[in-house]
Amino acid sequence: xxxxxxxxxxxxxxxxxxxxxxxxxxxxxxxxxxxxxxxxxxxxxxxxxxxxxxxxxxxxxxxxxxxxxxxxxxxxxxxxxxxxxxxxxxxxxxxxxxxxxxxxxxxxxxxxxxxxxxxxxxxxxxxxxxxxxxxxxxxxxxxxxxxxxxxxxxxxxxxxxxxxxxxxxxxxxxxxxxxxxxxxxxxxxxxxxxxxxxxxxxxxxxxxxxxxxxxxxxxxxxxxxxxxxxxxxxxxxxxxxxxxxxxxxxxxxxxxxxxxxxxxxxxxxxxxxxxxxxxxxxxxxxxxxxxxxxxxxxxxxxxxxxxxxxxxxxxxxxxxxxxxxxxxxxxxxxxxxxxxxxxxxxxxxxxxxxxxxxxxxxxxxxxxxxxxxxxxxxxxxxxxxxxxxxxxxxxxxxxxxxxxxxxxxxxxxxxxxxxxxxxxxxxxxxxxxxxxxxxxxxxxxxxxxxxxxxxxxxxxxxxxxxxxxxxxxxxxxxxxxxxxxxxxxxxxxxxxxxxxxxxxxxxxxxxxxxxxxxxxxxxxxxxxxxxxxxxxxxxxxxxxxxxxxxxxxxxxxxxxxxxxxx
Amino acid sequence: xxxxxxxxxxxxxxxxxxxxxxxxxxxxxxxxxxxxxxxxxxxxxxxxxxxxxxxxxxxxxxxxxxxxxxxxxxxxxxxxxxxxxxxxxxxxxxxxxxxxxxxxxxxxxxxxxxxxxxxxxxxxxxxxxxxxxxxxxxxxxxxxxxxxxxxxxxxxxxxxxxxxxxxxxxxxxxxxxxxxxxxxxxxxxxxxxxxxxxxxxxxxxxxxxxxxxxxxxxxxxxxxxxxxxxxxxxxxxxxxxxxxxxxxxxxxxxxxxxxxxxxxxxxxxxxxxxxxxxx
Numbered sequence: 001x002x003x004x005x006x007x008x009x010x011x012x013x014x015x016x017x018x019x020x021x022x023x024x025x026x027x028x029x030x031x032x033x034x035x036x037x038x039x040x041x042x043x044x045x046x047x048x049x050x051x052x053x054x055x056x057x058x059x060x061x062x063x064x065x066x067x068x069x070x071x072x073x074x075x076x077x078x079x080x081x082x083x084x085x086x087x088x089x090x091x092x093x094x095x096x097x098x099x100x101x102x103x104x105x106x107x108x109x110x111x112x113x114x115x116x117x118x119x120x121x122x123x124x125x126x127x128x129x130x131x132x133x134x135x136x137x138x139x140x141x142x143x144x145x146x147x148x149x150x151x152x153x154x155x156x157x158x159x160x161x162x163x164x165x166x167x168x169x170x171x172x173x174x175x176x177x178x179x180x181x182x183x184x185x186x187x188x189x190x191x192x193x194x195x196x197x198x199x200x201x202x203x204x205x206x207x208x209x210x211x212x213x214x215x216x217x218x219x220x221x222x223x224x225x226x227x228x229x230x231x232x233x234x235x236x237x238x239x240x241x242x243x244x245x246x247x248x249x250x251x252x253x254x255x256x257x258x259x260x261x262x263x264x265x266x267x268x269x270x271x272x273x274x275x276x277x278x279x280x281x282x283x284x285x286x287x288x289x290x291x292x293x294x295x296x297x298x299x300x301x302x303x304x305x306x307x308x309x310x311x312x313x314x315x316x317x318x319x320x321x322x323x324x325x326x327x328x329x330x331x332x333x334x335x336x337x338x339x340x341x342x343x344x345x346x347x348x349x350x351x352x353x354x355x356x357x358x359x360x361x362x363x364x365x366x367x368x369x370x371x372x373x374x375x376x377x378x379x380x381x382x383x384x385x386x387x388x389x390x391x392x393x394x395x396x397x398x399x400x401x402x403x404x405x406x407x408x409x410x411x412x413x414x415x416x417x418x419x420x421x422x423x424x425x426x427x428x429x430x431x432x433x434x435x436x437x438x439x440x441x442x443x444x445x446x447x448x449x450x451x452x453x454x455x456x457x458x459x460x461x462x463x464x465x466x467x468x469x470x471x472x473x474x475x476x477x478x479x480x481x482x483x484x485x486x487x488x489x490x491x492x493x494x495x496x497x498x499x500x501x502x503x504x505x506x507x508x509x510x511x512x513x514x515x516x517x518x519x520x521x522x523x524x525x526x527x528x529x530x531x532x533x534x535x536x537x538x539x540x541x542x543x544x545x546x547x548x549x550x551x552x553x554x555x556x557x558x559x560x561x562x563x564x565x566x
Numbered sequence: 567x568x569x570x571x572x573x574x575x576x577x578x579x580x581x582x583x584x585x586x587x588x589x590x591x592x593x594x595x596x597x598x599x600x601x602x603x604x605x606x607x608x609x610x611x612x613x614x615x616x617x618x619x620x621x622x623x624x625x626x627x628x629x630x631x632x633x634x635x636x637x638x639x640x641x642x643x644x645x646x647x648x649x650x651x652x653x654x655x656x657x658x659x660x661x662x663x664x665x666x667x668x669x670x671x672x673x674x675x676x677x678x679x680x681x682x683x684x685x686x687x688x689x690x691x692x693x694x695x696x697x698x699x700x701x702x703x704x705x706x707x708x709x710x711x712x713x714x715x716x717x718x719x720x721x722x723x724x725x726x727x728x729x730x731x732x733x734x735x736x737x738x739x740x741x742x743x744x745x746x747x748x749x750x751x752x753x754x755x756x757x758x759x760x761x762x763x764x765x766x767x768x769x770x771x772x773x774x775x776x777x778x779x780x781x782x783x784x785x786x787x788x789x790x791x792x793x794x795x796x797x798x799x800x801x802x803x804x805x806x807x808x809x810x811x812x813x814x815x816x817x818x819x820x821x822x823x824x825x826x827x828x829x830x831x832x833x834x835x836x837x838x839x840x841x842x843x844x845x
Contacts, residue, residue, distance in 0.1 A: 034833035081795050088791075089635040090620065090628045097621050097697075129622070130696040196799035199791030204803040217611035220789050221618050238622065238701065239833055241615035254805075282800075466805065 002279040003303060003314040005323055006190065006210030006354055007248055007272065007463075008332040009262070010342045011183055012452060013360040014414070015269035018181035020044050020141065022261035022270075026185075029260045030247065035239025037103030037128050040140050041246035042261045044183045048156045048394065049143045051184075053099040056232040057346070058157040063093045064230030065193050065349030066286060074287045074350065076196055078227050084197065093227050101138040103128040129238075146179050158397045162390070178363030178391040182398075183269075185261060186233040186246035187345065187353030188212045190277060190301065191286045194245075197228025202243075208466070209274075210354065211248040219243050230349040254466035262461060271455075273330030273462040274323065275354065276303045276314060282352060291348040291401040298344060298352055302337050305330065326464035331451055332356065339440075339448045341410050343399035358452070359395045359407055361414040364388055376422045378434050381415035413438045413448075421449050580755050587770065588758040592748050595773045602780025603788060616786040622697035630691060634684025640677035641720070644670065649745040653738040663736070671724060678721040685714055709782040716775045719768040726764045735762050741769065 026042040045051045059065060063078035078084065078093060106123040114121035127134035143152060153159060188205075192212055195203040202218035203225055205211070214225075214234070221241040225234045234245045249259035253272075257263070262270040278301055285297035303310045305327035314324050327333065335342040335358065342356035364384050368375035375381070385392065385408055392404050392411070400406040420434040420442070435445040451459065606614065620627055648670060656666055689710055692698050727735050744758035758769075779785065 085791070085794060090624065090631040092628075094620055094624060096624050130700060132696065191800065195801055198801075199794040200789070201791075201793065201797050201801050204801040207802050207804045209805075217614075219615065220786055220791070221615035222791065223618055223620065236618070236621050237832075238619070240612070241617035242612075 010271040015267035016181040025264040035237040039235040190352035194225040194229040197224040256465040258461040271331040273332040274327040292403040294347040348401035378419035626691040630687035637681030716771040
């Protein structure tokens with residue numbers, strides 16, 4: 001047993017209102033640079049829908065993730081090492097910009113600069129790729145709120161599959177049946193196929209917290225990771241020629257702050273915390289034959305942080321005490337393994353994803369309410385979950401590799417909690433039969449309710465800090481990006497865009513400090529260096545430094561020596 | 567018995583230009599190439615990339631890029647056979663001169679034409695596909711000129727050896743001995759001087775290509791990821807890399823700050839409009 005710590009996230013989809021605040025704040029924080037216009041580390045998809053990039057879940061086409069070969073051995077779906085290297089000159093399966101969308105801006109200048117005329121000037125959309133006029137035909141959330149689903153709805157790979165399985169008996173009634181939002185970030189998998197696909201070995205998993213990162217210095221732009229990731233959450237920065245991905249906001253997490261997407265989530269649907277897992281068991285768990293058993297295998301990899309044996313092993317592996325403690329208080333562990341209401345996204349990709357989802361009950365509740373039933377009644381809800389095969393099967397394709405029973409069990413737990421707590425709110429005695437119907441006791445159900453409904457900031461985000469003795473590694477983070485006009489900021493450096501070596505902040509700070517220490521006067525005195533602060537000048541006289549010093553009389557007539565500047 | 571290797575050269579006088587071109591320039595080229603690569607590797611890891619444009623266009627790339635790259639690999643193998651393996655060896659192995667030449671022309675010709683076709687298609691794609699052309703720097707353009715010239719002149723030498731004279735020129739008696747002599751620091755200038763003009767031109771272009779190599783996107787060739795075949799799939803790395811390398815935690819904290827990674831050469835925050843009118 002090799003115990004390792006992993007930062008994980010759980011999203012409660014019932015609470016997502018599809019406001020895209022997470023996407024926008026993430027973009028502002030991480031991908032508001034040239035070359036990353038189309039890059040959404042966090043995006044919110046409307047389901048049913050095609051997702052971003054379009055139809056990324058169609059692994060027959062995109063070959064993402066892992067598969068089992070004839071001998072039951074885990075191999076990359078896109079091919080082994082030799083095949084990968086042979087295909088390196090033109091990646092055989094690779095999304096193009098048209099599978100994402102062509103980013104654009106508007107020609108706002110004409111609004112101001114247009115000459116006087118009879119017509120109102122318009123701001124035309126301009127492509128950020130070609131700089132030319134463009135027609136906007138798609139975007140990161142073009143099918144938001146089921147927009148265009150009557151035309152494009154059948155293109156959702158899961159709709160396709162569910163329909164095929166039900167032999168076309170179901171017509172396209174999805175948009176009348178249910179809709180929910182699916183926010184997606186990088187899954188920070190335990191068995192990441194992007195990492196396995198990287199020829200350069202530039203993608204790595206951090207030992208301390210399991211966050212998957214791309215070493216921007218080691219990445220050579222072979223772009224195999226884009227193919228490898230079945231979630232298509234690695235993006236190619238077309239300006240720098242390097243792969244970029246969600247960083248789990250590691251600079252924030254290291255100091256105990258939640259990720260930007262979690263922090264700004266309006267619905268407070270995200271939970272952050274630690275998992276302890278057995279790193280030696282990961283490959284075995286990912287190699288389980290039946291895809292529907294991958295969920296159980298993944299559960300077995302996660303270790304119980306309250307188990308003294310696990311704790312002892314964690315200590316032996318050098319996991320700090322406060323991290324073990326954080327793992328015990330972890331809300332994500334509770335939701336995933338204790339209450340078993342959080343499910344991994346597409347376990348059938350065999351990557352052991354570490355961002356989990358509580359499937360949404362609201363489509364069922366809404367439907368009951370719309371039909372005039374009591375949407376809070378346990379009996380009604382249980383019956384409806386059983387009756388509503390379409391949404392359940394759809395959710396099963398997303399979260400359990402098609403195992404509808406598992407999704408049903410989770411939805412019933414959520415329904416039971418809803419019904420159980422309504423009874424309490426109405427002043428009735430707790431109805432113990434409701435939790436029992438879903439295999440829980442009243443106390444556990446109440447605790448689950450506390451965590452899911454009213455948990456405060458500190459309970460939703462249990463993030464142990466990176467250790468003080470490691471703090472020197474964090475020094476550069478605060479000011480690493482905001483050095484406007486500094487070296488390396490130029491758009492096109494001698495060796496291609498954004499090449500060259502920027503001055504490390506540490507060097508600049510060192511120079512500034514040395515200047516101050518060796519200048520021989522008190523700090524603050526010399527900041528103007530002989531210049532004049534015009535804000536303090538009242539207009540009378542000419543303070544020293546306002547004009548350049550005049551040369552001494554007599555030498556003025558003499559011509560400047562050759563090679564000397566006047 | 568064939569003429570000795572030095573004999574063709576003895577008929578030709580060695581001029582000062584020959585000394586510069588074939589005695590000095592190769593070593594200057596190596597110094598620039600190796601020095602440039604070391605310097606670039608040290609100081610521009612972030613710029614060391616293929617700068618792939620597959621995201622913009624992949625239909626043409628899918629044909630042109632493998633054609634060019636695989637062709638180039640064959641061409642490199644051909645150069646190895648032609649330049650490094652002495653003629654005496656192939657003859658000792660029972661390979662006749664005619665057979666060798668036929669083979670070299672056939673395989674070399676196919677590889678060369680493939681490479682040339684590949685790069686022409688790539689250049690056509692680069693020029694005609696808007697986004698790809700927008701992403702092309704002056705550096706790229708220079709590189710393409712030199713690279714294409716080297717390929718064209720190389721193909722010319724191959725063709726010339728077919729159509730000129732009876733058996734064409736036997737570069738294994740001129741260029742190859744010179745090439746090998748470079749490694750023992752006794753350049754056989756006379757042998758190289760005796761080679762026809764087309765070979766001179768191709769060699770000079772090749773040296774120019776190697777000189778600019780470290781300063782162009784071509785550097786990606788030097789990090790061809792062969793280690794991928796041997797490395798484990800899952801890469802774990804500590805957040806605290808320096809500590810792992812040193813194996814110690816006792817050093818003063820500020821001594822390590824100089825090792826902290828430099829800020830990346832990402833573009834400035836905010837995306838500037840790509841206004842073609844003002845370019």
